[in-house]
Amino acid sequence: MSTIDGLNTHDWVSVQKEIYKKGYALVENVLNSNTCDQLIEGFQDSTLYRKTVEMERYRFGSGTYKYFKYPLPETISEIREFVYPKLVPIANQWMKDLKKDVIFPDSLAVLHQQCIDHGQLLATPLILKYGAGGYNTLHQDLYGEVYFPMQAVLFLNDYGPDYTGGEFVMTQQVPRAQSKAIVLHPPKGSMLIFTTNYRPIKGKKGFYRVSMRHGVSEVRSGERYTMGVIFHDATS
């Protein structure tokens, strides 16, 4: 049995509508508790990863993250293969709304071929660990010329019992205005799909472009683990 059977049971049309409208959507019960625990255990298994980043060193925040290497663990490939085609119609509608001459391919394999053609050969899914005092500064995960405008993060442990603080923060900036913050603390096993860089919002004179960033507020106690699923590959 697949670890992500739960994905099929969701109403993806509603999820798609929500992402189109708000720029994000939370999908609950994607990973069962065992799978989350196994992924956390795997944090110590150096054979799974291509690169470890101590976030303080780059002033990205405080915490550690590790990029998985190809071939990805099955759970991650399954999530990518399942979710990508659900997001392509939204991504293409966004590009159309914003009059951008970009069409994303229906298949992830074709997106990866485009990445290869641009020198982006390396896997981007990652696992992140933050202890007390840990945080992730607001950013966008673009790894080269080819990028898909949405990504996902899976919450591997629970806000409350496992850690406090460490909220997932998104900011949304519309032209000529200050940023709006959206703060979430999704439960263990859930998946948040969100905008990587920008999306359209309909105004009086057509669509305008809003820029989004994401990060994590300071963890006050405990340890917080997440897994990031990005669809495009990276140059380094």
Ligand SMILES: O=C(O)CCC(=O)C(=O)O
């Ligand atoms: O730890 C988090 O919730 C944020 C992770 C993140 O920045 C990402 O997956 O791109």
Ligand SMILES: [Fe+2]
């Ligand atoms: Fe990120």
